[in-house]
Amino acid sequence: MPVLQTERLQLRCFDTQDAEFILELLNDPGWLQHIGDRNVRTVDDARQWISTRLIDVYQRLGFGFWAVHLHDDPTLLGLCGLIKRDTLPEVDVGYAFLPNYRGKGYAREAVVGCLKHGHEVLGLQRILAITTPDNAASQRVLEASGMQLEDRRTLAGETRETLVYAWQS
Secondary structure, three states, X not given: OEEEEOOOEEEEOOXXXXXXXXXXXXXXXXXXXXXXXXXXXXXXXHHHHHHHHHHHXXXXXXXXXXXXXXXXXXXXXXEEEEEOXXXXXXXXXXXXXXXXXXXXXXXXXXXXXXXXXXXXXXXOOEEEEEEOOOOXXXXXXXXXXXXXXXXXXXXXXOOOOEEEXXXXX
């Protein structure tokens, strides 16, 4: 059952049956370069990651990162959703898509859907997003989604600089 829908996409909660997709996504070179290594190397690791990093968050917060697919095709394209990180003062939107689904507007469409959901359903007045300074594609997605660059800083526990974007209702 979808959590939210956009013109082309449905976003739903992940479950452990999505482990092969998560294994592929978390080991994609783009994920590793811009997000970081999560040490998920097997399908069992991916199931565990889904249980602890996704399903537990849904139960605790009522939102999280959701699986993204087209309305008429259950093939997973990527993930997008809302998360509350300890290193940021507000909820942020995040996303990642497999290489075959980049450059088609899916990330922007999913981010806009999540911003709308965050505001209209969760009552959030302000939502952040983060990306690395060298990830120009992600910066374009965030700006096209109506977010504005707010800050450049090193987050707690990180060594690299991060760009912080913000959206406000």
